[in-house]
Structures are given as C-alpha cells and as structure tokens.
Amino acid sequence: NAGVTQTPKFQVLKTGQSMTLQCAQDMNHNSMYWYRQDPGMGLRLIYYSASEGTTDKGEVPNGYNVSRLNKREFSLRLESAAPSQTSVYFCASSVRTGGVEQYFGPGTRLTVT
Amino acid sequence: QKEVEQDPGPLSVPEGAIVSLNCTYSNSAFQYFMWYRQYSRKGPELLMYTYSSGNKEDGRFTAQVDKSSKYISLFIRDSQPSDSATYLCAMSTPNQAGTALIFGKGTTLSVSS
Numbered sequence: 192n193a194g195v196t197q198t199p200k201f202q203v204l205k206t207g208q209s210m211t212l213q214c215a216q217d218m219n220h221n222s223m224y225w226y227r228q229d230p231g232m233g234l235r236l237i238y239y240s241a242s243e244g245t246t247d248k249g250e251v252p253n254g255y256n257v258s259r260l261n262k263r264e265f266s267l268r269l270e271s272a273a274p275s276q277t278s279v280y281f282c283a284s285s286v287r288t289g290g291v292e293q294y295f296g297p298g299t300r301l302t303v304t
Numbered sequence: 305q306k307e308v309e310q311d312p313g314p315l316s317v318p319e320g321a322i323v324s325l326n327c328t329y330s331n332s333a334f335q336y337f338m339w340y341r342q343y344s345r346k347g348p349e350l351l352m353y354t355y356s357s358g359n360k361e362d363g364r365f366t367a368q369v370d371k372s373s374k375y376i377s378l379f380i381r382d383s384q385p386s387d388s389a390t391y392l393c394a395m396s397t398p399n400q401a402g403t404a405l406i407f408g409k410g411t412t413l414s415v416s417s
Contacts, residue, residue, distance in 0.1 A: 234392065249404065281347050288404055
C-alpha cells in the first residue's frame, strides 16, 4: 500500500516549456487534489476532483490544467511554464471532498527558469 | 480577510516546554477543525481533528476549538525535538457539496534539546 505517489520528485523547466505532473493513489479514494506550497503563502488549492469524471477549479487555477484519468490517477499539466509557477506541488486524496483526512504525496519540487 | 489566519512564527522552544499553536477563522460554517504536521521536505499528515466545539486529547497533544471566538488551538506538552515541524491548521464544511479543506499558512516550530 503506497498511499499517494507523485512523479517526478524534482524538475527544472525553462520558461515556456510544458510538463505534466503525475499522481496516483491506491486507497480507493473518490476525491483528489492538487496544491501548491510557497513560502509565506501556505497550501493553496489549484484544482480538485470530487469524483471520477469531475474536476473543479480551486483558489489558483490559472496556468494549469488537470485530468482525472481514472479513479486512481489525477494529473496536473503546465502548458507554458512561467517563473511564477516555481513551487512545491502536492497531490492529495480523500474519501470525499470536505473529508477530514487528506493523504498527501511526497511533493514535486518544480523550478522554472 | 483570509478565511483562516495562522501566525507563521517561527517558534523556538526548549525541550520539555508546553507549546501553544493557534488559528483564527471567519467562516462560521466550519464544522471540522484539523491539525496537520509537515516535516521538512515531506507532505503534510493529519495529526488530529475535532468536530464542532470542545477539546480532544491524544497523548501529548490537545486540540481545542472555541466556536464562539472562532479560535482553535493545539497544545503540545513535554515538547520533543521530534516535534520540530510546520503545523498547519485546516477547516472544512463537510455538508457543503464541492468544498475542500481550507488551510492556514502554517506555524514553524523548532524544539531544541
């Protein structure tokens, strides 16, 4: 039981490049989330998926797209990376939205130069 | 005003001290109040939660909620160097469809031996 896994762990991009962050959970959770964490800003929700087949914007969705590929997988895509997207990205899952316990992955450290 | 306010610290205490961590909030609809712990370069993990008002104790940790004041606290007794981490409060309204957790910015705690 691996919980929530994220790939890659580290990534450096040049401005304008694109990439997809992958996330998978093996806990049969319905809801999945993408957050970014920046110094002094805390965890900010980018997008979430309440259940398979649905996605919704969070607090900071601009510049990102997501895909809920199936119940296990939820990917985050940066189409044209900008330096402002330099951050640590966390994927999380929970039984349902608003549920008490979210399980977080180990994070992806992204630097955009 | 942000929905959840948390003093980022940092907070430095000697081993054995009692630590008090706090958050204030503005949304009276919040029902679940959570504390997550995040070690350096790791994802957050749920430490404990309370529903509505009252206290909850788990070993050296006590969570308190005062809904009348919109104020929550986490107390750590006999603090240990292993408690050094960032503590994030989080809140939710589980009966409201489509909502996710709202996190505070986190307080960084350092316990010295």
